[in-house]
Amino acid sequence: MSLAVIGVSHHTAPVEIRERFAFAASEVGHVLACLRSEGDVREAVLLSTCNRTEIYLFPVAEPVNLSAPERILLGKAGLRGSEASSHLFRIRGHPVVRHLFEVTSGLDSMVTGEAEIQGQVKEAYETASGVALEPPIVGPVLNRLFQTALSVGGRVRHETGIGEGSASVASVAVELARKIFGTLRGKRVLILGAGATGELTVEALAREGVRGVIVANRTYDRAVQLSGRLDGRAVRFDQLEDALRESDIVVSSTAAPHVMLTREMVRSAFPDGPRRPLLIVDIALPRDVEPSVGDEPNVFLYNVDDLRKIVDEHVGVRRAAVPHARRIVNAGTEDFRSWYASLEVVPVIRTLREQAEVVRAEETSKLLRKLAHLPEEDRARVEEFTRSLLGKLLHDPTSLLRRSVDEETGGHLVEEVRSLYGLPGSEDRREDSSTRTGEGGDGE
C-alpha cells in the first residue's frame, strides 16, 4: 500500500512547536497545489488542528517521496535542520489507515474520545475535495479512506462510551450549566478573579451563547483588562452582591488565600433565596466559596474537586471503551485493506481473462478454418466448447486471486500471477483501476 502521512502531533511536539505548523483554512488550497506540482503526489489531504498538522498522501508512484511535504511543513514552521525534522512523524503503508481511523475516533487525541476531531477531519476532507485542481487532489483512494474514517469515527462514538461525559473542567461546567438552564443563550456569567482556568471556563460558556460577562477582581484594573478580552463589564469587589443578583452562573478562580464568597453574602444578595437556579463553579485553590453556600436553596455549588471527580469518572468510562473502539477501528482497517487490495486484483483478473480470450479466439479460428466442412451448428458447438473450457481453466486461479484480497499475502500472489502470465506492471494497472473506481464502482 503506497499511502503515507507526515506531520506533527501532540505526541511528537510541544504546543509552542505545534502552533508553528498550523495552517489556516485559506492556505490549504495553495499547499495542496504545491504538493501536486512539487512532489509526485496524486492525492492529498491536509489536516490542521490545535493538536496536529498532518498531510495524507497517495503518490503517483512507489516508493512515496516525502521530501516535498516535509519541505512545505518545515517552511511553514520556519524551522530548519535535523532537529526541526525530528518533530515530524512519518507513517507509510497500512499503518496510515489505522492512524487516520484512530485520529478520527478520538483514540489518538490528547483527551481520549474528544468530539471535535471528527468534525475537523470532515472539514479537512471537504476542504481538500473542494480545491480546484485537475485531476482532483482527492481521488478515489483518499475519498474512500476519509469516508471510511468518518464512518468508523461515527460508529465508535455511537457504539462505545468513548465520548461519554465531559473530560475537562471547562466542559463539565458547560454541561452542568446546560442541564440546569437548558439553553445558555441570554444567561449572565459572573467571573471572580482573573485565573487562566476561570477565563477558559467563561470562554467555553461564551461559545454556548451566554449574554453578558461580569468580571470582579480585587484589582479593578485587572478586572477591566479581562472584561475587555471577554467582551464583558468590570465591577469593583464591593459591588459583588449586586453582580451576584444579576448572574445565573458564577465562575470563581481568585488566588486569594481566604474565602471570597460567603453564605452571608449570598443571603444578603438574595434575602428570600434565589428564585431561579444559580450555578457556582469554584475552581480556585484554596476555595473561594464557603461550602455552606451550596446548602442555599436553588444554589448548585461545585468546587474543583467535584469537577475533577466528574472528569475522572468520565475519563474512566472513556478508557473502558477503548478496547471496543479499537475493535471497530480494526474492522474498518481490514475493510479498507480489502478494498485497496481489490484495486490491484480486479485489473489483473480482467487482463488475464482478456489475454486468454485472445488466445482462445485465435486458436479456435485456426481450428475452424481446418474444419470448414462442419455444418454451422457444429461450428457453434466447437466455439461454445472452447469458451467453456477456458472458463473452467480460469475459474480456480481467479477465485484464488479474489480470495487473496482478504489475506495479508494477497499482494505477492498478484505479483506472481503477473509475472507468470506476463501481465502489465502494478502502476499501470492501479492507475487504470483507480480511474474506473472514481467513475462509479468501488473496484469490483
Added chain:
Amino acid sequence: MPDGMFHFTALFLYALALTLWIRGLLTGARGRGQAVAPWIAVAAVLSHLSALTLFALEYRQLPLVGLGPALSSLALVLGLGLVATLSLREATRIGIVVVPLILVLQTVALVTGVDPTREPLDFQGIWFALHVTFAFLGYQGLALAFAAGLLYLVQFHELKSKRLGRVFRFIPPLATLDGLGRVSLWIGFGGLSIAIVLGWAWTLRYRGTFQVADPKTLWAVVSWTAVVVALLARRGGDRPGRTGALAAVLGFGVVVLFFLVLRLMAVENGLFL
C-alpha cells in the same frame, strides 16, 4: 372490535418507545434509539387515533362513554400531549413517565373492552363531548406536569448530590422541565375549569340540579383543586421550580388515589366513574 388491530398496534408501539427510553436511561441517552423513540411514540399515537376514529365511525358514537372507550380516549389525549413536546427536543423523554400511564390506561381499556355503551344516554351531544374533551385535556395537563415534576425532582437531586451519571445525562434540563410543568399546569387548570363549568351548566339545564355529591363532580373538584394548589405552590416559597414540581407530583398522586377510591365505592358500573 374492528379497531382492535390498531389498538394492539398502538399498545405495542407505546411499549417499544418505552423500552427505548428505559434503555436510554440505563445507557445515559447513548445510541440511536433515543432519536427514534419519540417517532415511535408518534406512530403509536397515530395508530391509537385510527382505532378510536374507526370506533366512532363504526358505532356512530364518540368513544367518551363507558370505562373502556373513555380510558382509551384519555390515554390518547395523554399520547397527544407527549407528541406535543416533540418541539422541545429532549423534553419528549418525559415519555419514560407518561408512556407507562398510557400503557396502564390502554391495557385496562382493552381488558374491560372498548365497546359502545348500551345504556340509554340522555347526555349525548356537543355539550357533553366538549365537557369530556376539556376534562381529558385537564387531566392531560396534570399528568404531564406530574411527569415533568417527577423528572425535575430526580434531576435536582442528581445536581445537588453532584452525581452526573447516566440518569443525569438522560433527564432533560431543569429549565425545560420547569417550563413544561408550568405550561402543563395551566393547560390542566384551563381544561378542568371549562369542563366543570360545562358539566354543571349541563346538569343544571337537563336535570335541574348541580349534582354536587356525584362522584364525577367530586373527582373533578378534587382534580381542579390539586391543579390550583400546584400552580399556587409555584408562586410561593424560595424554590418555586422544586416546590411546583413537588406539588404537581403530590397533586397527581392525590387525584389518582381519589379516583381509585371513588371507583371502588362507585355503585353504577360501565361509565367512566
